[in-house]
Amino acid sequence: MTLNLIIAEKMDAGRRIAYILSKKTSKQKRSKGSFYIEFESNNERNVLVPLSGHVLEADFPSDFKDWLKSDLNLLIDSRIVYNVKNQRAINTLKNFKDADNIIIATDYDREGELIGTEVLKFLNAKNIKRAKFSALTEKEINDAFSNTINVDYNLADSAQAREEIDLIWGAVLTRFFSIASNRLWKDFISVGRVQTPTLGLIYKREMEIRSFVPEKYYKIKITFNKNRDFDAYYNNELKDRKTAEKIFSEVKNMPGRVKSFDKEEYYIYRPAPFNTNEFLREASYLGISPARAMNIAEKLYMQGLISYPRTDNTVYNKSINLKSIVEKLKKSEFSMEADLVLSQEKILPSRGKTEATDHPPIYPVSVPSKELTGDYKKIYELIVRRFLATLYKNAVAVRSTALIDVNGHDFISEGNIIKENGWYDIYKYKSYREYFVPDLEKNEVLNGRDYELQEKETEPPRRYDVSSLLKAMESLNLGTKSTRHDIIDKLYSRNFVTGNPVKITPLGEGFIKSIIDTNPRISEPEMTAELEMDMDKIASGTKTKDDVVNESRRMLHSVLNDFQGRTSEINKTINDYLNTGESLGRCPLDGNELFLIKYRDHYKIKCGDENCRIDFNIYSNGRIQLNDSKCPVCSLPMIKIIRKGQSPEVKCIDPACDYNKEKDIYGTCPADGGNLVLRQSRYGKRFLGCSNYPKCTVTYPLPQKGILKKTDKKCQYCGAPIIVLINGRRHFEFCPKIDCEFNRGGKIEKNKV
Incomplete structure (x- = not known):
């Protein structure tokens, strides 16, 4: 019997592919610690082996493991070794190494092609084919396996070139900057080929904001009334106060006469279909980070709910039966929106600017069998509503423009009113700001109800938020649809940036400043964009992988030489910024x-005035923000400590303040009578510990989510303090001793407050 070996990228995707191809008869088996799936079809035996991403990992030879002893120039030219990353999967594959046919069914993109081809060296490949699909639906999978294509080795080479170049640049420059600044181990400075110019964008924007000098300008507003109030503004720019005051005195309390009135209808066009970048931008408006949004989208894809989420395409393929998908959505909570689309005589989708052939735009392919919750529900709904909005009619608005003479001075009144909501009825994430202007007649006289001279200042450019940063990266060709979300996530996790809008940290500022002062080219997008074009040339076969990697090595030698000549200056720049710290705002005293200064194991909060008494060490593993309130005990400012997965904690800025001590004591230790104090572990987990530690080692783990409130009660079984946990609408009492009789059976309802 013919044996077909199918390679899938992930377990969830593999299960779904096997389920479809086998017509629900596949069986999961285990071999040498790894799972595979087996089924028969058309008198052929099929074995599907799901991987967990890459089975091989690029690395340097073991001679270069010691950062301090390695010669970085030798590291640049070192050969790249590929170590087995997933031995269990390899062992399973070897059981079927003599398969008659090998079908690669990984995600169809550069990374997926590389993952698929990595396994071939462990197999006695005879006939190798590629199944290309964009959604894990029955039709797409059956079509893909009935019409297999050839493996694209150039596409795999382009992914491997990026992997090797990123490894070399990242390792060499990370080691150099970490050693040069004396920041090693967990405090190392991470340097990335795309990460660095992305940080450069944020730094440049910050410098523009700081150097911005506001200029005053003036606006004259008159509020007229015709059934309703509407506003008109002086039609020329006013930068001189005396001129503005003169004109204001001439128009104040004077009537207006309509010189002209125009009114026209226009379309507000439907949004384009989702590509990856636009999807991540819209998800960020929902408060979902790009990394999490992509993670959720990938899981929805593997559940067969949406199409493949990594795509540049903004034009639906003609082969997609759009009407059929809308009809499926009629059986969901989006039935009303689906009916709107189906009520049209003809369904014509909107089109974006980019039409690609690898994958279609992101769209829903089926309805969940059980209700989604949390961020999964938000992401699925976002994709469904975007899809339906692209198929519905344009909105219609009416623009009104009135030119009004007031004592010889021209004022403009502009109005915009929605006439037909169109796609706004479906895509609830967008709104249209309306301004009312009534219908006016030429020479009509209007009486002013209110006259106002406004003094304003020009504003600096805004900081990037995650959405605008993604857009800037796409326009500058920084990273790819598959990597941009991960790059932004790394900037946060490595303490280069904070917040949203995105603000550069002292570490990020010192690091990028040292690069700009030495070799600004690697902080500019152009060099990275050139490399992305080289990747495309590898994929198209006009350049080889080795040519591109070796050219990148030569470039890195030149860059490293520049940095090594300024090692002491780089050390000083980075550490000077770190010792200055991040501004928290103004000292209330x-x-x-x-300033907030971050050290390896604690923060310092200090005032710019050395004589001020605000100079405190804060031992915390969370993010610190200045709060608006003052401590009720000592009147110093309060700080908010934000930890992942926990409710924010508000404390006095002075760690020794009685407010903090009293706030953190939850009761008496039943072992020795000491205080049970709320503490945080080195891993960010909260727990109660005895104040007499290390003499007393009593500790109690606590729930990580929700707000804790102390009570005056003691547990009748063990003597520990009873605590109230508030998690959303749920309030309940519990004993911190997990196995205590008080908590037995996990029936929290019996302890409800």
């Missing part, structure tokens, strides 16, 4: 700036 003397008005000077407050």
Whole structure:
């Protein structure tokens, strides 16, 4: 019997492919610690082996493991070794190494092609084919396996070139900057080929904001009334106050006469279908980070709910039966929106600017069998509503423009009103700002109800938020649809940036400043964009992988030489910025700036005035923000400590303040009578510990989510303090001793407050 070996990228995707191809008869088996799936079809035996991503991992030879002893120039030219990353999967594959046919069914993109071809060296490949699909639906999978294509080795080479170049640049420059600044181990400075110019964008924007000098300008507003109030503004720019005051005195309390009135209808066009970048931008408006949004989208794809989420395409393929998908959505909570689309005589989708052939735009392919919750529900709904909005009619708006003479001075009144909501009825994430202007007649006289001279200032450019940063990266060809979300996530996790809008940290600023002062080219997008074009040339076969990698090595030698000549200056720049710290705002005691300085194991909060008493060490593993309130005990400012997965904690800025001590004591230790104090482990987990530690080692783990409130009660079984946990609408009492009789059976309802 013919044996077909199918390679899938992930377990969930593999299960679904096997389920479809086998017509629900596949069986999961285990071999040498790894799972595979087996089924028969058309008198052929099929074995599907799901991987967990890459089975091989690029690395340097073991001679270069010691950062301090390695010669970085030798590291640049070192050969790249590929170590087995998933031995269990390899062992399973070897059981079927003599298969008659090998079908690669990984995600169809550069990374997926590389993952699929990595396994071939462990197999006695005879006939190798590729199944190309964009959605894990029955039709797409059956079509893909009935019409297999050839493996694209150039596409795999382009992914491997990126992997090797990123490894070399990242390892060499990370080691150099970490050693040069004396920041090793967990405090190392991460340097990435795309990460660095992305940080450069954020730094440049910050410098523009700081150097911005506001200029005053003036606006004159008159509020007229015709059944309703509407506003008109002086039609020329006013930068001189005296001129503005003169004109204002001439128009104040004077009537207006309509010189002209125009009114026209226009379309507000439907949005284009989702590509990856636009999807991640819209998800960020929902408060979902790009990394999490992509993670959720991938899981929805593997559940067969949406199409493949990594795509540049903004034009639906003609082969997609759009009407059929809308009809499926009629059986969901989006039935009303689906009916709107189906009520049209003809369904014509919107089109974006990019039409690609690898994958279609992101769209829903089926309805969940059980209700989604949390961020999964939000992401699925976002994709469904975007899809339906692209198929519905344009909105229609009416634009009104009135030119009004007031004592010889022209004022403009502009209005915009929605006439037909169109796609706004479906895509609830967008709104249209309306301004009312009534219908007016030429020479009509209008009486002013209110006259106002407004003094304003020009504003600096805004900081990037995650959405605008993604857009800037796409326009500058920084990274790819598959990597941009991960690059932004790394900037946060490596303490280069914070917040949203995105603000550069002292570490990020010192690092990028040292690069710009030495070799600004690697902080510019152009060099990275050139490399992305080289990747495309490898994929198209006009350049080889070795040519591109070797050219990148030569470039890195030149860059490293520049940095090595300024090692001491780089050390000083980075550490000077770190010792200055991040501004928290103004000191409430003397008005000077407050700084937050991050050290390896603690923070320092200090005032810019050395004589100020605000100079405290804060031992915390969370993110610190200055709060608006003052401590009720000592009147110093309060700080908010934000930890992942926990409710924010508000404390006095002075760690020794009685407010903090009293707040953190939850009761008496039943072992020795000491205080049970709320503490945080080195891994960010909260627990209660005895104040007499290390003499007393009593500790109690606590729930990580929700707000804790102390009570005056003691557990009748063990003597530990009873605590109230507030998690959303749920309030319940529990004993911190997990196995206590008080908590037995996990029936929290019996302890409800």
